[in-house]
Amino acid sequence: MWKNAVALTQKIYLFPRCNGLRSISGLPCSTSCRNSLNNISRIRSINIQPYRCTSFFNKLPADHLWSGVTGVSNAGKKRGRGKGIGRKSSKDLNRGQVIGVGKANIVWPGLNAPIIRGRELVQQQQLPPDPEREKKLEEIRNKMGVFKPLRLSPMERGWSGSKMPGRSIGPPDSIGEDNFEGFDTKVLELKLVVNMSGNFGRKRRVSSLVVTGNGNGLAGFAMGKANDAKASLRTAKNRAGQKLVFVDIYKNHTVYHDFFCQFGKTKIFVQKKPEGYGLHCHRAIKTMCEVIGIKDLHAKIEGPTNLGHIIKAFFLGLVQQKTHKALAEEKKLHLVEFRKENGNYPEVVASPTKCRSPEEIPAEEVLDYTQYCMGNRIVLKKKKYPPFYTKLPFWTVCMKKKENIRNHDKVRLHLMSEYGEIRSFLTDKYPECKPFYKSPSEEVDAEN
Amino acid sequence: MPHPASGGAQFLQHTRKIIRFTRKGCTNRPFYHIVVMESFRDQQDPVIEQVGTYDPLPNQHNEKLVSLNLERIRHWVGNGADVSTPVAQLLGLCGFFPIHPRSYMTAWRNRRAQAPSENNSSS
Amino acid sequence: MALNMARVWCRCSSYCIKKNNFPNVGVNFLHLSRSVAGYERDPAPLFFSPDVQRIMRKMTKVDVKKVFRSRKLGEKLDAPEYKFLTSEELEQYMKETEKKVEERLQVPPIVKEREEINEVLSVDRALTGYDSAKFVFTDITFGVPNKDRIIVVREPDGTLRKAFWNERFRMNQIYFPEPDRQLRTPHMFEEPYLTNVLDRGEYEFVLDRACVQYEPNDPEYYRVTSTTYDHIEKEQMFDALQSTRHFGALAFYLCWNKQIDNFVLYYIQNDRIEDAVMLIQLFHLLNPESKSAETDSKDALKFIQAYISKDSSRKSVLEIALQSFLELQKQRQFVEEGIKKAHGM
Numbered sequence: 001m002w003k004n005a006v007a008l009t010q011k012i013y014l015f016p017r018c019n020g021l022r023s024i025s026g027l028p029c030s031t032s033c034r035n036s037l038n039n040i041s042r043i044r045s046i047n048i049q050p051y052r053c054t055s056f057f058n059k060l061p062a063d064h065l066w067s068g069v070t071g072v073s074n075a076g077k078k079r080g081r082g083k084g085i086g087r088k089s090s091k092d093l094n095r096g097q098v099i100g101v102g103k104a105n106i107v108w109p110g111l112n113a114p115i116i117r118g119r120e121l122v123q124q125q126q127l128p129p130d131p132e133r134e135k136k137l138e139e140i141r142n143k144m145g146v147f148k149p150l151r152l153s154p155m156e157r158g159w160s161g162s163k164m165p166g167r168s169i170g171p172p173d174s175i176g177e178d179n180f181e182g183f184d185t186k187v188l189e190l191k192l193v194v195n196m197s198g199n200f201g202r203k204r205r206v207s208s209l210v211v212t213g214n215g216n217g218l219a220g221f222a223m224g225k226a227n228d229a230k231a232s233l234r235t236a237k238n239r240a241g242q243k244l245v246f247v248d249i250y251k252n253h254t255v256y257h258d259f260f261c262q263f264g265k266t267k268i269f270v271q272k273k274p275e276g277y278g279l280h281c282h283r284a285i286k287t288m289c290e291v292i293g294i295k296d297l298h299a300k301i302e303g304p305t306n307l308g309h310i311i312k313a314f315f316l317g318l319v320q321q322k323t324h325k326a327l328a329e330e331k332k333l334h335l336v337e338f339r340k341e342n343g344n345y346p347e348v349v350a351s352p353t354k355c356r357s358p359e360e361i362p363a364e365e366v367l368d369y370t371q372y373c374m375g376n377r378i379v380l381k382k383k384k385y386p387p388f389y390t391k392l393p394f395w396t397v398c399m400k401k402k403e404n405i406r407n408h409d410k411v412r413l414h415l416m417s418e419y420g421e422i423r424s425f426l427t428d429k430y431p432e433c434k435p436f437y438k439s440p441s442e443e444v445d446a447e448n
Numbered sequence: 449m450p451h452p453a454s455g456g457a458q459f460l461q462h463t464r465k466i467i468r469f470t471r472k473g474c475t476n477r478p479f480y481h482i483v484v485m486e487s488f489r490d491q492q493d494p495v496i497e498q499v500g501t502y503d504p505l506p507n508q509h510n511e512k513l514v515s516l517n518l519e520r521i522r523h524w525v526g527n528g529a530d531v532s533t534p535v536a537q538l539l540g541l542c543g544f545f546p547i548h549p550r551s552y553m554t555a556w557r558n559r560r561a562q563a564p565s566e567n568n569s570s571s
Numbered sequence: 572m573a574l575n576m577a578r579v580w581c582r583c584s585s586y587c588i589k590k591n592n593f594p595n596v597g598v599n600f601l602h603l604s605r606s607v608a609g610y611e612r613d614p615a616p617l618f619f620s621p622d623v624q625r626i627m628r629k630m631t632k633v634d635v636k637k638v639f640r641s642r643k644l645g646e647k648l649d650a651p652e653y654k655f656l657t658s659e660e661l662e663q664y665m666k667e668t669e670k671k672v673e674e675r676l677q678v679p680p681i682v683k684e685r686e687e688i689n690e691v692l693s694v695d696r697a698l699t700g701y702d703s704a705k706f707v708f709t710d711i712t713f714g715v716p717n718k719d720r721i722i723v724v725r726e727p728d729g730t731l732r733k734a735f736w737n738e739r740f741r742m743n744q745i746y747f748p749e750p751d752r753q754l755r756t757p758h759m760f761e762e763p764y765l766t767n768v769l770d771r772g773e774y775e776f777v778l779d780r781a782c783v784q785y786e787p788n789d790p791e792y793y794r795v796t797s798t799t800y801d802h803i804e805k806e807q808m809f810d811a812l813q814s815t816r817h818f819g820a821l822a823f824y825l826c827w828n829k830q831i832d833n834f835v836l837y838y839i840q841n842d843r844i845e846d847a848v849m850l851i852q853l854f855h856l857l858n859p860e861s862k863s864a865e866t867d868s869k870d871a872l873k874f875i876q877a878y879i880s881k882d883s884s885r886k887s888v889l890e891i892a893l894q895s896f897l898e899l900q901k902q903r904q905f906v907e908e909g910i911k912k913a914h915g916m
Contacts, residue, residue: 257653274648333655336664340649343671345639346656346664355658369653404474418755425508500711506704511724511738515746518721519712541701541725542708543692555701555729562700 062092096140105130159283164190164208166287169233172212172241185212185237186287188221189307190229206232209307212240213291220244221288221311247318251275253295256324257373261317266309269379270317271298284310292318300379322373324350331372332356457485457494464488467499467524468532478504482516482535484524499524502538514538614827615682617857626853627678627819630846637814638672678819679778685788690733698729707734709742717743718786736789751783760784760795769802778817800824804833826854829861832885835875839892842899844871851878872897 057065072082100112109115109122116122158166164187171183189209194202206229213219220243224236250256250272258271268285273296279286281299284307289297301310328335328350335350366372389395415422427433438446466487473479482500485493500516507513521539525531531539539545617623656664710721722734722742734742744754758764759780768777777799785792800821803809812818825831831854838847848871855864862881868874872893879889 254650272650274650276648328655331655333657334661336654336656336661338652338654339641340646341641341644343639343642343675345635345668346661348661349653358657358659361657367655369655372655417758509705509741510703511705511707512702513707513709513742513745515709515711517712518710538706538708541698541706541731542723543731547695547698551701552697555698558700558702 062094091141091144093141095144096137101133103129103134105133158187159287164229164233166283169210169237172238173234175241180212180214180241182214182216183212183218183241184215184291185210185240186291187233188284188287188311190233193225208232208236209311210236210240211288211291211311212237212244213288213293215291215293217247217249217293218244219247219288219292219315221315223308245315245319247292247294248321248323249293252293254297255294255318256321257327258370259317259321260374260377261313261320263309263313263316264306265303266306266313267302268310268313268317269300269302269374269377270314271379272296273298282310285314288314302380327373328352333361333367335369455495455497457489457496459496460486465496465524465527465529466532467521467529467535469502469534470495480504482538484520484529487530497524514542516542516544518544613683614823614857615680618678618681618823620856623823623853623856624678624819626849626856627822628676630822630849630853631676631815631818632813633672633676634814635668635672638675639668676814676816676819678816678823679782680787681820681823682788684790684793685736685786688733688735688739692723692731692733695729695731698725699727701727701729703727707738707742709746711746717747749783753784756791757784760791765795765798766802769799772806772808772811774799774803774808774811775815775817778812778815778820796820797824804830807833807837809834809837822850822853823857826850826857829854829858829882832883832889835878835883836885836889836892839875839889839896842896844875844896847871848874851875854878854882 060068070082076082098112100108105127107113107122107125107127109124113122152162156167158164160166167187169185169187171180172185174180187208187210189207191207192204193207194204197203205225205227207223207225208229209221209223210233211219211221220240222236222239222243224232224234224239226232226235248256253275254272254277255270256272258269261268261270270281273280275296277296277298279289279295279297281289281297282301282305284305285297285299285301288311289295299314322330324335329352332352332354333356334348334352337347337349338344339347361367366376371378412422422435424433431437432439464487465484467482467484468487469480470483470485470491471478472481480502481495481498482502483495484497484499485495489495497520498517499520500514502515503513505512516539521544531545533548533550536545537548537551540547540551705727706725708721708723708725715721720739720743722739723731724734724738725731741754744752757780759768759777765777778796781792781795781799785795803811803821804825809821812821822834825834831850834850835847838844838850851863851874855861858864863877866874866877866881868877875893879886879893883889
C-alpha cells in the first residue's frame with residue numbers, strides 16, 4: 001500500500017487499513033479497526049453505510065500509474081515518441097515519508113514514539129501541525145525528476161558533449177622504470193567496427209585513434225582495437241607511447257615554416273603564425289598541436305578529412321620540416337628574418353658555410369621563401385565577396401540609421417575617462433543634460 | 449543618397465553662384481557647411497565646392513568655431529560669386545570683409561534689448 | 572595607450588631636417604626676446620651646432636638590438652617574413668638599417684619656450700553685444716603648415732585678436748588632427764600621475780608621448796621633459812635612455828643646467844671614463860664660461876680632475892670615486908702582470 005503512494009491517492013492514507021471494510025458485520029481486518037468497531041457498537045443509533053474503499057489508484061502500483069500519466073502507448077513508442085521523458089517526470093512520493101508521521105502531527109506510542117518514556121506511559125496525543133515537514137517533502141519532490149546533465153568540467157570536455165574524441169585520457173602506462181612524465185594523451189577517434197567471420201558472424205569491436213605527447217615536441221599516435229572502449233583506448237595509448245617522434249618547434253610556439261603535406265588525397269597547407277594567433281585549423285590538428293606543444297598555426301585541409309589521413313599527413317609534414325640552418329645550406333644563401341614589430345630589422349637567422357654570389361644564381365630559381373618551403377604549391381585563396389544582404393534596401397536604411405550613432409561608443413568612453421560619468425559641459429548649467437536624468441519632483445514621486 | 453561633403457555638382461558657366469550655408473547636423477543640433485553652389489539650387493542639392501564650416505552652438509570654452517578656406521573664397525568672390533548675408537556677416541567678423549551692416553544692427557538691437565533689463569535689475 | 576612609435580620619430584623630423592640650415596629654425600623660434608622660464612639663454616644655436624650634435628650622437632651608443640627591439644604597436648602581429656639573400660644584398664640591407672638607426676636616434680629639438688601671443692588686430696566697439704560667445708575663425712587653406720595658419724578670435728566686446736597658443740593648438744588639432752595627439756592634455760602628464768609613471772621607470776614612454784603631444788617650444792613640453800630628466804638624475808637611471816633618441820637630450824639638459832655631477836659619478840663608478848670625458852666636453856661646449864673650459868689636457872683622468880676641482884659642486888664625493896677607480900686600476904694592472912709572469916711571458 002505505502003508503495004503505491006501517489007499525490008492523488010494521499011486521502012487514502014488517512015484510512016490505511018480500511019481497505020477490506022465492507023459492512024459493520026463484516027470481518028474486521030485489524031486490531032485497531034476492531035477496537036474502533038467495538039466503540040462504535042456501543043452507540044445505538046448509528047447508521048453505517050457500506051463503503052467500498054477500493055479504486056483505480058490503490059489497485060495499481062505507482063510505476064504503472066506513472067507510466068499511465070507520462071508514458072507513451074506501444075504504438076507511440078514504435079513511432080519513436082516519448083524518448084527519455086518517463087524518467088524525467090516521474091516522482092517517487094514515498095521519498096522522505098516515515099511511517100507514523102503524517103500531516104496531522106500525532107504521537108502514536110509504539111509507532112513513532114516509545115511506549116514508555118522513563119516511568120511514564122506515553123499517551124497518544126495530537127501536537128500542533130508541523131509546517132517544516134510539508135516544506136521538506138516539497139523540497140525533496142522538487143529535486144526529483146529534474147534532468148541532470150553529465151558533470152564534465154569544461155576543461156575535460158572533448159570536441160562534443162560527453163563523447164570521447166578530443167578528451168584527455170592521461171599519460172601512457174609506465175613500462176618498468178620508464179614512466180611517461182609530463183605526457184598527455186588525447187583521443188581523436190573512437191568508433192565501433194565490425195568484422196564478419198565465418199564462425200562468429202558479425203563480430204563487433206571498438207577501434208580508437210589517440211595521440212600522445214609531452215607538449216614539448218615529443219609525440220606519437222597509434223590505433224587500438226579491443227572489445228570494449230576502455231581496453232581499446234588503453235591499448236592505443238600504450239602503443240602511441242612506443243611510437244614517439246620528435247618535432248622541432250620554432251621559439252616554442254609555432255612551426256618552422258609554412259609547409260604542404262599530403263597523405264592519400266588529404267592535403268594540408270600549414271602556415272606559420274605569430275605569437276598569440278592561436279590554433280586555427282581542423283579540430284584533430286588542433287588536438288595534435290596541443291599535445292605536441294604548438295600554440296600558433298593556421299592549417300587548411302583540402303580533400304577528404306579522414307582522421308587517420310589527417311594525422312598521418314600532419315605528422316609527415318611536421319617531421320619533414322627543415323630548420324633555418326638546413327634551408328640556408330640547401331640554398332647556399334643567407335636566411336634573413338624581418339619582423340614588423342622590430343622595425344623590419346634584418347636579422348640573419350642562418351648563414352651557409354659558403355654563400356653563393358649573385359652570378360651563381362640561375363634566373364629561373366625560386367627565391368621566394370614561402371614558395372620554396374611549400375614546394376611551389378599555392379593555397380587557394382578565394383576572393384571574398386560582400387554578403388548578399390548588403391545589396392538589399394534594408395541595408396542602406398540600417399547604415400543610415402547607424403551613421404548617427406557611429407561614434408557614440410568612443411564618445412562615451414572618452415567622457416567616462418574625463419568625468420567618470422556620461423555628461424556634457426552643459427550639465428553644470430542644465431542638470432537634465434545627462435542620461436537617465438530625474439528631476440527632483442520625479443524623484444519625490446518615485447520615493448512615494 | 450547623401451551627397452559628398454564637398455563638390456560633385458555640375459558646373460555651369462553662366463549661372464549665378466553663391467557662397468552660402470547649407471544645414472547639416474540633425475534635429476536640435478544645427479551645423480553648417482559654407483559652400484559654393486548655384487543660387488537657384490535647393491539647400492540639400494549637390495554643391496560645387498565646400499569652402500568652410502560653421503558650428504553655431506558654443507563649445508565648452510564659449511566659442512563658436514568657424515573655418516574658412518580663404519584662398520578659395522577669394523577665388524570665388526573674384527569670379528563674381530555672391531555671398532549670402534549670414535556668410536557675409538561671418539566674413540566681416542573675421543576681418544576678411546568689411547563688417548556687414550546687419551552685424552551692427554544685431555549688436556545694437558541686442559544691446560537695446562539688454563539695456564532695460566539691466567535698468568530694471570539695478571532699480 | 573598603444574603609441575605608434577614609428578610615428579613618434581617621424582614627427583619631429585621637420586625640425587631635424589632644418590638643423591643644417593639652422594637660421595630658418597631660428598626665425599621660427601628665435602623671435603622671442605623675453606627670457607622665459609626654463610631656458611634663460613636660447614639653447615637652439617648650441618643644440619643645432621654640429622659639435623654638440625656629434626657628441627650627443629656619440630654618447631647615445633647604438634645598440635641595434637635596443638633600437639629595433641620589439642615594440643607594442645597596437646596592431647595585430649604578423650608572422651615574420653623571411654628572405655634568401657646573398658652577402659651583397661645583406662650588406663645593402665644593413666646599410667639601409669644604419670640609415671634607419673640615424674633617423675630613429677635623432678634627438679628631439681631643444682629650443683627656447685615660445686612667448687604668449689597678444690596681438691589685437693582691431694577693436695570695434697559698435698559690435699559689442701553681437702553675440703555672447705567668442706567667434707574663432709580658422710583659415711583652412713590647403714597646404715599651410717600649422718604654425719603659419721591664420722587663426723583669429725572675435726571677442727564679444729568687438730575686439731579682433733590673434734588666437735592664443737592654447738586656442739591655436741585646439742583649432743589645429745580639430746581641423747588638422749595629428750595622429751595620437753589628444754585635444755585635452757592626457758592625464759598622464761598631470762600630477763600625481765606623472766610621478767607615478769616615472770616611479771615605474773617608464774621614462775622612454777613619457778618622453779616619446781611628450782614628443783607626440785607637444786610642440787618642442789611648448790612650456791608644457793619643457794615641464795614634462797625636465798621633470799623626467801630630473802627624476803632620472805635623482806634615481807641614477809641613466810642607462811634607461813641609452814640607445815634611444817632621448818639620451819642626447821638628457822645629457823644636453825643636465826649639462827645646460829650644470830648638474831652633471833651625479834652623471835659623472837655614475838660613469839666613474841662604472842669604469843666608463845670615456846663617456847665621462849664626452850659628457851664633460853659637452854658641458855664645456857654648452858658652458859664656455861665655466862672655469863674648467865680652458866683645460867686642454869689630452870689625458871682623460873686629468874681632464875676629469877680639472878672639472879672636479881674647478882666646476883663640480885660635489886668635489887669630495889667625486890674625488891673619492893676617482894681615487895678608488897685609480898686604485899682599482901692599479902690593482903688590476905698588478906694582477907695582470909702577475910698572471911703574465913706566471914705564464915712566463
